Amino acid sequence: MKENNFKKLNYDPKQYPRELKKYYISASENEITAMMDKIKIKKFDDLYSHIDKNVHFDSAPHVTHALDYSELIDHMEALAKKNTIRPSFIGDGLKNYKVTEIVPFVSNLRGLTTAYTPYQPERSQGTLHTLWVYSSTLSMLTGFEAINASFYDRSTTMFEAINTAVRLVKGTNVALVASTMYPQDLEVLKTLAMETNLEIVTVNTDKKNGILEVQHAEELLAKYQGRVACLVFPQVNNFGNLEDVHTLTDLCAKNKIQSIAVIDPMLNATEGLIPPSEFGSDKAGANMLVGEGQHLAIGPNFGGPGLGIFGIRFNDKNKNDIRQTAGRFVGRAKDINGQEALCMVLSTREQHIRREKATSNICSNQSFVATLAGASILSRGEEGMKESHLIARDYAVQMAHELTQFKGVKLAFPFTPFYNEFTLEIPANTKALIEKARVSGLHLGVDVTTRINDGRNLLLVSFFDVHTDEHLESLVNFFNENFEAQENDEDLPEIPETMMRSSAVNLPNFSFQELKDFYTALANQNVSPDDNIYPLGSCTMKYNPYINDWAASLPEFTDIHPQAPLEDAQGCLEVLWNIQEMFKSITGLPGVTTEPVAGAQGELVGLKLFQAYHRDRGEEASRKILLIPRSAHGTNPATATYAGYETKTIEGVEFGIVTIEANEKGQINFKQLTDEVTKHGKRIAGVMVTNPNTSGVFEEDFKKMSDLIHSVGGLVYMDGANMNAIAGWIDLNKLGVDAVHNNLHKTWTIPHGGGGPGDGMVAVSNKLTAYLPGYQIEKSATGFKAITAPKSIGFFHRHFGNFAHKVRAYTYIKALGSEGTRTMSAVSVLSAKYLFEELKNVYPSLPENCETVPRMHEFILTISKETFDRIEKAGTSKATAIAKIGKLFLDFGLHAPTVAFPEQYGLMVEPTESFTKKELDDFVEIVKAIHTIINEHPEVLTTAPHFTPVKKVDEVDANKNLKFFDVLATLPKVHTNIVNPKELSSMPVKDVMKKIIAAHG
């Protein structure tokens, strides 16, 4: 290996013990052999011998040729260099502001990047504080009292806001949506609304002024009287024009519908545009806000990850609307000592969703982008935020003057005010001019001709603080070369005072050093799979290679806009094409979409594909039953509801979700399944099954189930969250899978970021390829191009999905190659089986009476009735005992296993392949010690955890007394660990036990 190459990296891989390990597997050959001996197997194949041979790959699938670490560095650099970055005036809903210096710093804090969603608030105050900074600064900028901890991006957030409006305005199912919104966002809304009760109706654009036609909105309100839930409108529209937000908000208030304002918080900073909390002639504000926050944090990254900003009012006049929203919020809390703390509140509608109450299917969100957005706002501070948008504004004003000094070039809407983007009418074909500009070194802007179609050629140009005087000079030069100069002294439209912010935001200002210390302290409050087993079952907390992040941070990847001419984005398309092909090999299925941004969105894509398939056969009205096992992750039934499979019975006929129970082996009850198929027959749309399931058991009857479902014309969705167990071994095509999502943030090593962003690429069978959403990347003799499938169901993402995550996963898979893929999953199963073997005689396991059923990558432990009794006698109820045992793991410097899911009394443990046998043995010692403690000193559970920065957090009280933001004047106080987790995990286990008992007092 050419170690000299390591100099190209922004870190030294030799410093990190797992980084240079083959396939990132830490266990040595000898340790692997010893683990195999323990579970009495001879080779990896034996781990899969209980699975029907007919569903194995005939031979190891060819995924890709593996590269060593040094080759990988060169390869990723070469790929990135296939993109061409040029000065760009493309904005169009994906802005491009400077990335502040705090962003790369925070992006390297592994305590923050690698942690999961803050389910254990005592161990996650770091992540919770980063999100608190995000929601507080956004509240300060927008005036909204409650900002959630993020959705995927602007378009999907709009859909969540619309659904909230429908719940709030009883009896409605129509959303009026401005046609002046970005067309990509409208596409996503249309796709999501398909086959639901919701009707999306667009309000026309006033062609003369390039803003919404208020009169048309009024006509639609009259037409759909009593059925309209909301009006969604932008502050800055798809021509760069400023909408009359006051009139639109008043119109909503007058008609008692919800006003949903689509804003850019950057422009609401001091001296910018009026914040949405002051919209309306009475300044009462809009009801909800939606925005895109990607540019607050990071570069365009070829379109993803984004950051969906969502806000709702929470004040003396309105405290209840928030209960109808989806997503998680971070709220103020207290620990049992009365110390200030934070925890997630109102999160019951997402990952803990009660199946029948589901209002949204989101689980992984965009937490880490929110974290970076909060950090960037603090880093810019009051002056910096103001400066960024004022620079953008000044450039736009200067260019509007200069670019209209050419014959035939004029403002397309000369009477409508704009801010930092504007539309020009030009005397040339816009598309051709954009191409000409590319050749001469510029990404000129966006062709918006068809947004109005009035015979004029229209070009949208956008200005940001990334621009320089040289960029502007080259833009003017380009116009000079193409158009004849002609003086024009017309004034630009002025922005009325009523559209401007009237008071300062008063954001605090901190030095870079202060922020570095703050975020470092927060990172130290979390634990990371870098250091130790992070046994959170179902979440696959494996090692996240540094090289993935380095590759994703190459400027040619981060700085390219997804609407740049694709000739200049060939590196991105090559990554997408490759990963698309890799996942065909990994799954055995012939089609792949790289669009979905999380597992839950992948599920939705799958079900929308099912609907399209049935619709194509004229069966959309009849295929209304989805079969889902009870043990499914909450997102599965939630997705089904969200997709339009509402569970109800009308005149004795069932619709929606039919729940399948487990059999005595912890698998789907095939007898019940057969009965349901007999009963519902051709009314079955499909089935959704996690495999291996959440008990870590491979569904033996999967193939039989697929055949049965197919025999009545239904389709099979496999939740692929647990691919870490079977990748490279099991052929999903042979299993009969029609659609499967792959959580790139689990098996494919993307860091979890404290809750997201994730990625959920979906692979499909031949039946569904024609309907795939978004872009398919095709390789041709002249390069890579993006096409759409012939009967595509539409778009779930405005561009290409979470592109930066594709770079990470691609880098990982290139390090594994075909053999590494199989080895990775085999060692993850081996590690789990080894742990289970060591623990099963101390802890009973769940499902009950299934000890001998082969487990794969994870397993569920519980405690005996006697232990429950002892614990109850010592003051901890049976209902809370398992959650409290989880807290004891924190006392040993670890994260807790997944508690009380999918089994109420279960602790789900998933070790992954990332740890040595020695680390697994140490873990076993700790888990056994916990068993001793809860039997001999069950009273300690009443006070656990003991060494975290805050003590047991009172989440119930936090959910009752909701508080969502602080007006930040200083940095939030960071409590330090009572004992550092690294110190705890390196202490002899016996000493920690003594320390816990002593701490209980």
Ligand SMILES: Cc1ncc(COP(=O)(O)O)c(C=O)c1O
């Ligand atoms: C089994 C299972 N299915 C689906 C999901 C949802 O995936 P995501 O969080 O990527 O939306 C999860 C996430 O934990 C899961 O464990």
